[in-house]
Amino acid sequence: MNCKKFRLQIDGLEGRQNAWQLPSGLQAHLDACPACRAHFQIQQRLLAALDNDPAPALPPDFTAKILVRLEPMAASGRVKSGFSWRRAAFYSGCAFLIATALWLGFRNFDLNTAQQHLAQWLDSIQAGLAAVGATEFVQTSLRLLAKIFSFLPTTGDFLERSFGKETLPQAFNLIMILLLTYLVAKASVLIESWVRQVSRRSS
C-alpha cells in the first residue's frame, strides 16, 4: 500500500476518539512508515481535541431570558395541539369544492364511449409502434392495457345488475365524492409539508 492511499483511508475512518479500528493492511503500513504514523497521530490528536471539547459556560439567566420572551406568546395561547380544527376545516372545505367540481365535470361521463375512444387511441399507437418496429414487449403491454379497459364496462354492468340501475349512480357518486374529498385533503397536506420542506431547505 502506498502512503497516499493509506492517508486517504485514514482520513476516511469514521471513528471518534478511541474508536479507531484499523484494518490489518493499514496497521501493517502504519508500523512500517514513520511519515504515515505521524499523519495518523496528528489525525487522532485533532479529533480527540474536538471530541473532548468541553461544554462552554452558559450565559447568565439563559432560561429566564427565554421565558420572559415567551410570556407574550403564552398569554396569547399560541401553543396548540398537533391537530388543528381550523386547518382541518379549511382542507375539508377545499377538498369538498374540488371534489364537487370534478363530479359536476364528469357526471355525464360515458364509460363505454370513453373506452371505445381509448381503444381506438391505443390501436393507433400500437399501429404506429409496429410501423417503427417497436419491440413485442411494448406492443403486448398495450394490448394488455386495452383488455383491462374493455373489462371495465363489464364490471359496471355487473354492479348495475346487483344493486339496481336507479340507486347505483347516486351511491356511486356519493362514494366518489367522499373518496375524492379524502384524496384531495390528503394531497393538500402532502403538498403543504413538501412546500414547507422546500422553503426550509432554501432558507
Place this chain on the structure above:
Amino acid sequence: MNTDNELLARTRAGDHQAFAELIDRYKARIFHTTLRILGNREDAEEAGQDTFLRAYRGLESFREEATFSTWIYRICVNTCLNLLESRKRFKAQKIESTPAAELPYIESPELGFADEDLRERILAVIETLPVKYRTVLVLFHVQHLAYQEIVEIVQLPMSSVKTHLFRARAMLRERLLDKIPHEELVA
C-alpha cells in the same frame, strides 16, 4: 423523570413550567452547538434563545415521529444559518473558503502543543470552514450525534453528510498544519 414527549404534552396543555424543563434539559447542548457554529458568545446566545422560541412557536407542527432532540437540533442549525445569512456572513462566495492566511499565527512557546492550546487553535480554524462542513463537524464530533441523526437534522443524504465530514476534517487539518509546525502536533 419526565420524558421529552410528556413535557411536550404538558406544554401544549399550557404548562409553562414543562417547557422550562425542556429548556434546562437542552440548553447546554444547544448553546454549545450555536457557539461552535457561530463562533462568538453574543450570536450564540441570541441563536440559542431563538431556537427555543421557534420550537415553542412550532410545537403545533412537531410530529412525534421524530425525536424532540433531533427536531430542536434542526431548528438550532436553521437558526444559526439564518443568523449568519442576516449578518451577511453567509454569502455563496464565502461558503467555500475563508483563506487560512487570515488566521493569526501563534508561536508555540515550546515543542509539543498543549491540548488546551490545540483546542483553541482548532476552534479558531473551525470558524473559517464553510458553514455546511462546520455544521456536520460540530454535530458529529462536538455533539457526538449519530450519522442518522445528523442526516435528519441537516436534511441531506447520508453520503453527503459523510462527504462533508471527510472534507471538514481534511480542511481543518490542512489549515492547522499551515499554522502549526508539523512536529509540534505529533505527540
